[in-house]
Amino acid sequence: KYEFTNVKCNATDPTFGNFRYCYIKAINRTYKYVSIRYYSTQVPYTNITVKLGLYKRFNGYKPFLYNITINACKFLKSPKTYPVLKFFFDIIYPASNFHHPCPYDHDIILDKLTIATVNHYFTNILPFSEGDYMIEIRWVVYAVERAVTTLYGTLS
Ligand SMILES: *[C@@H]1O[C@H](CO)[C@@H](O)[C@H](O)[C@H]1NC(C)=O
Ligand SMILES: *[C@@H]1O[C@H](CO)[C@@H](O)[C@H](O)[C@H]1NC(C)=O
Numbered sequence: 001k002y003e004f005t006n007v008k009c010n011a012t013d014p015t016f017g018n019f020r021y022c023y024i025k026a027i028n029r030t031y032k033y034v035s036i037r038y039y040s041t042q043v044p045y046t047n048i049t050v051k052l053g054l055y056k057r058f059n060g061y062k063p064f065l066y067n068i069t070i071n072a073c074k075f076l077k078s079p080k081t082y083p084v085l086k087f088f089f090d091i092i093y094p095a096s097n098f099h100h101p102c103p104y105d106h107d108i109i110l111d112k113l114t115i116a117t118v119n120h121y122f123t124n125i126l127p128f129s130e131g132d133y134m135i136e137i138r139w140v141v142y143a144v145e146r147a148v149t150t151l152y153g154t155l156s
C-alpha cells in the first residue's frame, strides 16, 4: 500500500515566482488531496525543463532508479509522441492546468489531486520494496532552477 504523507514546495528563485499555496489536506481517512498554486512575475515563459528524481530513504534520501529530464514545452506540444510520459501525465492531467502548449502566462495550478488516484498507480505499477520514498521535481525555466516540489510517501 502506497501512501503520500507530505508535500513541500520551495521557490528557489523568488525573484521569478513563488507559491501561493502548497499542501496535502486530509478530509477523512480515505479522502486526501494535494493542492499547489505557483505564480510567476515574469510571464510569459516558453522554455520549461522538468527534472524528476525518485529517492528512497536508507540513511537519508538516496537517488533511486528514476532520474529524468523532460523538455516540457516539447512534450506539451505533442504528448502522444511520448507514450510513457503521457501515461504518468494523464494521472495529474484532470487536476491541473499545466497541459497546454507553451507559452505560459498564468498561475500553474494543481487543484485537489486526489491522493487515492496517485497511490493506486504507485501500488499497482511500480514493483518497489517497502520504505519511504520521495519524488523531487525541479522546475527549470530558461535554464535556471526556479522551484522545487517534493512529494513524500511510504510504501508498506
Ligand atoms: C530552498 O532552496 C534554497 C535554494 O536551493 C535553499 O537554500 C533552502 O534551504 C531551501 N529551503 C528549504 C526549506 O528546503
Ligand atoms: C470521505 O470524504 C469524502 C468527501 O467528502 C466522502 O465522499 C466519503 O464518503 C468520506 N469517506 C468516509 C469513510 O467518511
Ligand SMILES: *[C@@H]1O[C@H](CO)[C@@H](O)[C@H](O)[C@H]1NC(C)=O
Residues within 6 Å of the ligand: 052, 053, 054, 063, 064, 066, 067
Ligand atoms: C540526475 O542526473 C543528474 C545529471 O547526471 C545529476 O546531476 C542529478 O544529481 C541526478 N539526480 C538524481 C535524483 O539521481
Ligand SMILES: *[C@@H]1O[C@H](CO)[C@@H](O)[C@H](O)[C@H]1NC(C)=O
Residues within 6 Å of the ligand: 047, 048, 049, 140, 142, 143, 144
Ligand atoms: C531551453 O533551456 C534549456 C536549458 O534548460 C536549453 O538547453 C535549451 O536550448 C533552451 N531552449 C530554447 C528553445 O531556448
